[in-house]
Amino acid sequence: MAKQLTQITFDFSIPEEPVKEELPVVEEPVIALAKEDPLPVEIPEEEKAGVKVIVKLKEKKKSTRGRKSLKDIEIGADLIQIPPDDILFQKQYYSIGDVARMFRENQSLIRYWETEFDILQPRKNRKGDRFFRPVDIKNLVMIYDLLRRRKFTIEGAKDYLKKNKKAEEKFAMIQSLRKIKDFLLELKANL
DSSP states (O other): OOOOOOOOOOOOOOOOOOOOOOOOOOOOOEEEEEESSOOOOOOOHHHHTTOEEEEEEOOOOOOOOSOOOHHHHHHHGGGOOOOOHHHHTTSSOEEHHHHHHHHTSOHHHHHHHHHHOTTOOOEEOTTOOEEEOHHHHHHHHHHHIIIIISOOOHHHHHHHHHHOTTHHHHHHHHHHHHHHHHHHHHHHHHO
């Protein structure tokens, strides 16, 4: 009744490396095509004559899960889309989804920053949905600047905001100087 066990053997020897042959250099016109999926490519007969066709497959896109790289964060730091003050203050409240889209961040990160920084105090309804006032969005811009552009840690940003009571004024001045710089650079480029 008992089954007999068979022995499995593994071969751990290193296989010999195959001899690499150099490909001859052909001076023919080459068409390189990039495709997302390996479907056959049909090329008209007129184009086939004397033309070598190479089909390259695109590499898989890396997963977007997990942390962003510092390089991606630095590139995205200048891409936030906060409307000007006159438009921003037209609405009394913005949902967390709207705020996350403005900053191009996850809603969970905005909620985390809310728990870490005392200056962020969005209103919550009975359901628990967060609604940010324009003042909260201005404070978020300052926090975003400290964390993403100036590369502060969260603890460093907290200390900076506590020790520098006039941090908001300094930040507003820096923002206005940045706008002037951008205007002058644009003017220079148009000359």
